[in-house]
Amino acid sequence: MSLAETFAPALASSNGASRRGRLVLEHISKDFPGSTVPALRDVSLTCEPGEFVVVVGPSGCGKSTLLNLVAGMLTPEEGRLTLDGQAVRGPHPERTMVFQDHGLFPWLTAAQNIAFGLKMAGVPRAKRDQRVEAALEMVHLRRSADKLVHELSGGMRQRVAIARALVMDPAVLLMDEPFAALDAQNRTLLHEQLQELWVATQKTVLFVTHSVNEAVRLGDRVVVLHAHPGRIRREFRVGLPHPRNFDSPEIAQLVRLVRREIEDEVNRVNAQTDEELWKPKTPADLDRHSVGMGGGI
Ligand SMILES: Nc1ncnc2c1ncn2[C@@H]1O[C@H](COP(=O)(O)OP(=O)(O)O)[C@@H](O)[C@H]1O
Ligand SMILES: [Mg+2]
Structure with a gap:
């Protein structure tokens, strides 16, 4: 069985009119006990x-909270969350997650x-063997199938984690800063591979990162989260075809635009005087992943 056959986007209806993976968040708010400010407030987002x-957004702005809600590991205080019209209630293999730590x-x-x-x-x-083999091939790890985790590099471990999530054939793939611990070369390689995988599987992907470069390289749409409380500040469409040339001037320009948006946000939060409030790091710290990516990004 080919990769495309194994992981082809399943059709939700026999006439092919609607595909799986429509994720809708409506007016979602999440409070944690003991916090004065909600982690997320009135977040609405639709992923087709x-x-x-x-x-994308600085540390502490609610990115992981957002993904954990979609994964069903947290429950919102307010709002509605649906996947293909079904309310999200608890974890389910339809919504698999890849974490920073494999x-x-x-x-x-x-x-x-x-x-x-x-x-x-x-x-x-x-059936299992067949699917595992196809998943290993997808992440170019067929020859490492029998290796133990300690025999794999950091990048290879993340590729196994991605294969483990994809093998369940989820309707939506959730990714929480999956490449944040990798060096720049491995990260670029994984960006290329993830792009390739996404083109092949056409999964809905909801990916969170604090790296603006990563966001613009990968996303069709980049949603900037506002901190304290977490709210959607702005959305950018990245109308560039895939696979993308990561060093293109269009990418560099968009990175500058999105970064400016986040810097404004950091300045806004830093201007608040209440010591109780969350304080992001300086703008320069927001995107340590830009180092060594070239093109002045
Ligand atoms: N389990 C929790 N209990 C209490 N507060 C939490 C918990 N998880 C996250 N928070 C708070 O919610 C806010 C958003 O956190 P998080 O979603 O982890 O941000 P990010 O992933 O963007 O760094 C932070 O202020 C954080 O301290
Ligand atoms: Mg996080």
Whole structure:
């Protein structure tokens, strides 16, 4: 079975009129006990099937909270969250997550880690092997199938984590700063591979990062989160075709535009005097990932 057949976007209706992966957040608010300001307030966002949406903002602005709500690991105090018209209630393989820390089982091989969720879901052995093989191929790790986690590099571990999420054939793939711990070269490689994977699978992806470069390289749409409380400040459409040339002047220009937006936000929060309030780092610290990416980005 080919990769496209294994991971082709499933059709929600037989006539193909609607595809899986429409994620709708309506007026979502989330409070944590003991905080004076909600982590998120009145956040509305729609991700269309097959869209790659990146949420960007400084640390502490509510990005992980947003993803955890979609993953069903947190419940909003207010608002409605649906995937393909179904209310989100608790975790489900339709919504799989890739974290910054790969979270792989060290006593299992790459292939066994990828197979784990399928095994738990009761997928028969032959089908499981077929899907795991296709997933390994997708992340270019077929030859490392039998390696244990400690035998894999940081970038390879993240690729296994992505394969583990994709093998469940989710309607939406959630990614929480998955490349933040990698060096610049590996990050660029993973950006290229993720682009390739996304083009092949046409999954809806909701990706969060504090790196503006990463956001503009990958996203169809970049949503800037406002901090304290977390709200959507602005959205940018990135109308560039995929696969993208990451060093193009258009990307550099958009990066400048989005970064300016975030710098304004950092200045706004820094201007607040209440010591209780969350304080972001200086604008220069916001995007340490820009180092070594070239093009003056
Ligand atoms: N489990 C929690 N309990 C209390 N406060 C939390 C919890 N998780 C996150 N917060 C707070 O919510 C805000 C947003 O956090 P988070 O979503 O982790 O931000 P980000 O991922 O953008 O760095 C922060 O002020 C953080 O301290
Ligand atoms: Mg976070």
